[in-house]
Structures are given as structure tokens and as C-alpha cells.
Amino acid sequence: MPALRTTELIDVPARTVAGALIEVISKRAHLVSVSAGQIAAVLPGQPFRGARLTGTCASTPAGTMLTCELSWLSPNAFVDGIAVRRPVLSLLGSVAQGTRTRAVELVDAPVIVGTAIVRDGRLLAQQRAFPEDVAGMWELPGGRVEPGESDQAAVIRECQEELGITVSPGVAIGPDVVLPGGKLLRIYEAESAGDPVAVEHEAVRWLSQDELGDVEWLPADRILLPVFRDLVSGYAR
Numbered sequence: 001m002p003a004l005r006t007t008e009l010i011d012v013p014a015r016t017v018a019g020a021l022i023e024v025i026s027k028r029a030h031l032v033s034v035s036a037g038q039i040a041a042v043l044p045g046q047p048f049r050g051a052r053l054t055g056t057c058a059s060t061p062a063g064t065m066l067t068c069e070l071s072w073l074s075p076n077a078f079v080d081g082i083a084v085r086r087p088v089l090s091l092l093g094s095v096a097q098g099t100r101t102r103a104v105e106l107v108d109a110p111v112i113v114g115t116a117i118v119r120d121g122r123l124l125a126q127q128r129a130f131p132e133d134v135a136g137m138w139e140l141p142g143g144r145v146e147p148g149e150s151d152q153a154a155v156i157r158e159c160q161e162e163l164g165i166t167v168s169p170g171v172a173i174g175p176d177v178v179l180p181g182g183k184l185l186r187i188y189e190a191e192s193a194g195d196p197v198a199v200e201h202e203a204v205r206w207l208s209q210d211e212l213g214d215v216e217w218l219p220a221d222r223i224l225l226p227v228f229r230d231l232v233s234g235y236a237r
């Protein structure tokens with residue numbers, strides 16, 4: 001399968017570069033997989049219809065190395081490679097540049113933390129009771145990081161307020177996801193032995209891997225479903 005790629009070094013954490021990349025790629029292509037380090041999508045329109053666009057974000061001491069690659073099926077890889085080289089490199093260049101610009105804008109964006117608590121192979125989710133436009137939809141426990149507060153402290157505070165449980169936050173998982181208004185949703189793994197209660201929410205539910213697709217997630221969480229699946233199946237990070 002022929003492929004062309006470009007690389008770009010960006011002085012922004014990899015999870016935020018990945019969030020910017022998701023936003024940029026989603027405008028042109030259908031996302032097919034999302035993980036902490038790699039976003040893949042398929043292009044719908046001509047001239048690259050069906051081609052696969054992959055962005056890989058690797059942390060290095062000098063910053064995040066973003067590699068954008070386009071690969072496509074071809075009966076004649078050599079001829080094809082020469083013929084499409086220019087438009088492919090132009091597409092990859094614009095994805096990489098767009099991602100750089102957005103990642104730099106987002107580096108200091110306000111953060112909403114989400115908490116991924118897995119117990120006995122099930123992920124804890126909660127159903128929103130308000131506002132009206134999202135009531136009934138599902139999300140992870142969490143909320144806004146207050147000024148001067150660390151992400152981990154916000155995870156602990158929000159889980160206490162929303163679920164009445166004490167959690168021990170672990171590492172951030174998956175990419176940041178850009179929310180409407182330019183905030184970032186960032187998910188942290190956490191452990192807790194407590195029994196969660198829906199204090200402000202309509203309901204809480206422990207979802208098995210098979211049930212993760214059964215509830216209506218908020219749009220940003222829907223993007224992260226592959227990350228939730230990996231986490232629940234024990235392959236996360």
C-alpha cells in the first residue's frame with residue numbers, strides 16, 4: 001500500500017496535540033480509531049476517497065513529534081506515488097500546520113476533567129440531569145478545574161461532590177478532546193473503593209465492555225469510546 005508522510009515537532013504536550021489533530025481531521029475525514037498516541041481516519045471525498053489518514057503523536061524530549069501519513073490502495077504503487085505526490089503532501093502539510101496552530105492555541109485552555117473508574121471490568125458513567133439540551137445523556141464524573149487547582153485535585157473534588165466517594169487519581173488517558181467553546185476534556189484513570197451515589201445526576205451505572213455502546217454519550221465522550229473500551233478490556237495506555 002503506497003504511503004507518504006510528513007513530520008512536525010510541536011512544543012505542546014502530546015495529548016493536546018492529539019486533541020487538536022482530532023479537531024482538524026474531523027473536518028475532512030471520518031474518524032475510525034482514536035488512542036492516546038494515534039488518530040486514524042478515512043477520507044470521504046475525491047481525489048483521495050477511501051485513503052487512510054493517520055496522525056501519530058509521540059512525546060520526545062524536544063516536544064511532540066507529529067507524523068501525518070496518507071496511505072491508499074493502488075494497483076500501481078510506483079506510478080501512483082509520483083502522480084499524487086504533490087496533492088498528498090499538500091494535504092498532509094495543511095493537516096500538520098492546522099494541528100500545530102490549534103495545539104498552540106489550546107495549550108493553556110481551561111480543562112474539564114473526566115474520571116475513569118473501572119471496577120470488575122466495568123466503567124462508571126453518570127447520566128446528566130441538566131441542562132435540558134444534554135439531560136439524559138451520559139458522561140464520566142468530573143467537571144471544571146478551578147483556577148489554581150491541579151487536574152488531580154479537581155478529580156478528587158468533583159467525585160466527592162457528584163458521587164460522594166473518595167478517589168485516588170492516576171494518569172491521564174487518551175487524547176484531550178476539544179469541547180465547544182475551546183475547553184479541553186481530559187480523562188484521568190482513578191481508583192475508589194466507595195459506593196457511588198448520584199448526588200446531582202439522574203443515575204449512575206457501571207458499564208461492561210459490551211454495554212459501553214448502549215448509552216447515549218455526550219459527543220466528546222463518544223469520540224473517546226475506543227479509549228474507554230481499551231481501558232475496560234485492560235489494554236489501556
Ligand SMILES: Nc1nc2c([nH]c(=O)n2[C@H]2C[C@H](O)[C@@H](COP(=O)(O)OP(=O)(O)OP(=O)(O)O)O2)c(=O)[nH]1
Nearest residue numbers: 112113114139140141142143144179185218220221
Ligand atoms: N464532567 C464531565 N463533563 C463533560 C464530559 N464530557 C463533556 O463533554 N463534558 C462537558 C459537559 C459540560 O459542558 C462540561 C462540564 O460541565 P460540568 O457541569 O460537569 O462542570 P462543573 O461541575 O464544573 O459545573 P459548573 O461549575 O460548570 O456548573 O464538560 C464528561 O465526560 N464529564
